[in-house]
Amino acid sequence: MPAADFQLLIVGGGPAGLTAGLYAARARLNVVLLEKGVPGGQVMNTDWVDNYPGFPEGISGFDLAEKMAAQAQRFDLTTRHCEVKSMDLSGPVKKIFLEGGETLTGLAVILATGARPNQLGVPGEKELTGKGVSYCATCDGPFYRGLEIAVVGGGDTAIQEAVHLTKFASKVTVIHRRDELRAAKIIQEQAFASEKIEFIWNSTVTEITGNNEVEGLGLRNTLTGERTALAVKGVFVLIGIRPNNEMLPLDQLDNDGGFIRTDKEMRTSLPGVWAAGDICSKNLRQIANAVGEGAVASIAAENYLGALK
Amino acid sequence: MPAADFQLLIVGGGPAGLTAGLYAARARLNVVLLEKGVPGGQVMNTDWVDNYPGFPEGISGFDLAEKMAAQAQRFDLTTRHCEVKSMDLSGPVKKIFLEGGETLTGLAVILATGARPNQLGVPGEKELTGKGVSYCATCDGPFYRGLEIAVVGGGDTAIQEAVHLTKFASKVTVIHRRDELRAAKIIQEQAFASEKIEFIWNSTVTEITGNNEVEGLGLRNTLTGERTALAVKGVFVLIGIRPNNEMLPLDQLDNDGGFIRTDKEMRTSLPGVWAAGDICSKNLRQIANAVGEGAVASIAAENYLGALK
Numbered sequence: 150m151p152a153a154d155f156q157l158l159i160v161g162g163g164p165a166g167l168t169a170g171l172y173a174a175r176a177r178l179n180v181v182l183l184e185k186g187v188p189g190g191q192v193m194n195t196d197w198v199d200n201y202p203g204f205p206e207g208i209s210g211f212d213l214a215e216k217m218a219a220q221a222q223r224f225d226l227t228t229r230h231c232e233v234k235s236m237d238l239s240g241p242v243k244k245i246f247l248e249g250g251e252t253l254t255g256l257a258v259i260l261a262t263g264a265r266p267n268q269l270g271v272p273g274e275k276e277l278t279g280k281g282v283s284y285c286a287t288c289d290g291p292f293y294r295g296l297e298i299a300v301v302g303g304g305d306t307a308i309q310e311a312v313h314l315t316k317f318a319s320k321v322t323v324i325h326r327r328d329e330l331r332a333a334k335i336i337q338e339q340a341f342a343s344e345k346i347e348f349i350w351n352s353t354v355t356e357i358t359g360n361n362e363v364e365g366l367g368l369r370n371t372l373t374g375e376r377t378a379l380a381v382k383g384v385f386v387l388i389g390i391r392p393n394n395e396m397l398p399l400d401q402l403d404n405d406g407g408f409i410r411t412d413k414e415m416r417t418s419l420p421g422v423w424a425a426g427d428i429c430s431k432n433l434r435q436i437a438n439a440v441g442e443g444a445v446a447s448i449a450a451e452n453y454l455g456a457l458k
Numbered sequence: 459m460p461a462a463d464f465q466l467l468i469v470g471g472g473p474a475g476l477t478a479g480l481y482a483a484r485a486r487l488n489v490v491l492l493e494k495g496v497p498g499g500q501v502m503n504t505d506w507v508d509n510y511p512g513f514p515e516g517i518s519g520f521d522l523a524e525k526m527a528a529q530a531q532r533f534d535l536t537t538r539h540c541e542v543k544s545m546d547l548s549g550p551v552k553k554i555f556l557e558g559g560e561t562l563t564g565l566a567v568i569l570a571t572g573a574r575p576n577q578l579g580v581p582g583e584k585e586l587t588g589k590g591v592s593y594c595a596t597c598d599g600p601f602y603r604g605l606e607i608a609v610v611g612g613g614d615t616a617i618q619e620a621v622h623l624t625k626f627a628s629k630v631t632v633i634h635r636r637d638e639l640r641a642a643k644i645i646q647e648q649a650f651a652s653e654k655i656e657f658i659w660n661s662t663v664t665e666i667t668g669n670n671e672v673e674g675l676g677l678r679n680t681l682t683g684e685r686t687a688l689a690v691k692g693v694f695v696l697i698g699i700r701p702n703n704e705m706l707p708l709d710q711l712d713n714d715g716g717f718i719r720t721d722k723e724m725r726t727s728l729p730g731v732w733a734a735g736d737i738c739s740k741n742l743r744q745i746a747n748a749v750g751e752g753a754v755a756s757i758a759a760e761n762y763l764g765a766l767k
Contacts, residue, residue: 164511167511168511168746171509171511172509172596175508175509175596175599175600176596176622176625177625177626199484200480200481200484200753201512202473202476202477202480202525202526202529202749202752203510203512203513203517203522203525203526203529204512204525204529205525205528205529205532206532208512213512216511216512216513216514217511217512219514220511220512220513220514223514223515224600287481287484287485287757290484291484291533309761309764312764313485313760313764316485316486317486335765336764336765339764339765412722413721413722413740414741431722432723432754432757432758433753433754433757433758435750435753437477437749437750437752437753438749438750438751438753438754439750440511440746440747440749440750441744441746441747441748441749441750441751442747442750443511443746444509444742444744444746444747445741445742445747448596448741448742449741449742451622452618455618455621455622455645455648456644456645456648
């Protein structure tokens, strides 16, 4: 067996990475989890999680992240606070290069670096996130029963979620910067058929207004320059999601627009390398499937390590 | 759109089915979950769950199942206590035939009927389950640090888990009814190389002894008929897992020895039919990936239903 610092390196400490770490620590692998921030990933910044099974009344993202981290720690998972600069995953010994010059080596790697939603970058957005500004309709839709809301975007996700949100909201206004949608025709048809959905074309959001909760949006027509205001109680910003892949060797890994391709067993295109959670190319990005993928990747890595000579 | 009683029928109320139900109820689908016993599935009979993320100190299987069921109920998931006799899933309207003669129809179906471990069927087994008798090494291995235990079985899972259990136990005795293992050669080699693993060949377990916790096994040599006793603190019965598929139309569904084949999005070979949890053909059967699969199947079904004409 080749020499390396660790049997398993896990990159990223969100739900996928923490679950992979929990399973690896319980299996007593020589494992380290690398995280540049606080364990928990995007969950840390999620106000309230209603759809992670096991919490009947829901749980704050902060509390859930802390619980997951504490559980992994109970089984002595080593976590290291560091920033990964780059990697070489091509050979049997995987190399992870840290900011500051240090190199860590391992025989197996699980990539769980996550993703982040694209933001509008307008005044009020950051302050009101979790207070009416949301990036996930599946997660937060039910909070808006009987209210008027807006969806920003024109792709598959935005329009599909606009339709989904009509189950809760009294009115959904879709704001799109062009005069036609990018979404698949069949999804567009559903949206155009809904009496609850209105469209504001050729417009961008210039600000999100409100004190402690969203009260409205400032809009600008991109053709005329005209500025208007729209009163809404919530705004879903659905303008794409970006993989946290700046440190990944994308030339070595089969990927789909920067999201890592895996099979059902979370194997990547490289032997000894698995991926789990939001960094994967997939349809649904939820805590529930992130933890499942973390468990599957970890057990697969354990079996791989057991068979190494 | 064809007429049916429900948009979505979910068959089975373990973690996969309950999570599918939670997501479907939150999406306000016209959905019903069918369960013949108490919601929770195998989890209900699991003494202690240490590796479902979110519970730092672990949680009893009973409590976790109750929490999952209560969460789905909070979003008004309709569950129905009934036994499914058979199904016809081939057409656009799926038919589920109940014991007693009633037929339920739906436009989409999620199969989450689960699986059950094969049991030895010997005295003491049932009484001592969760008290030293276990069917899952990944789940329960860490409870046996420094103790002597037995593994019953000779296949891939049994021998792989025997190796895994050497990380905790001081000694692992593998009891196999034949004189050679069925497990893959590479797994056998790991087991034979371990100083902690001993083998008792050509032997079956005739009873599990102990008051309130396992104290030992009664063994019988299948060649000589000789009876012996083995003192152990735990016994892992790893002689295969059986899909709960008696009510499934296996002639209509692509399957692997009775376990349903799916793709990454949990689609089965039939349009409008998904599968999730232990009934699926897969490598790992844990609560963590069951809930992930339930969420993925549910969102996929929602999107399918939205696109129906």
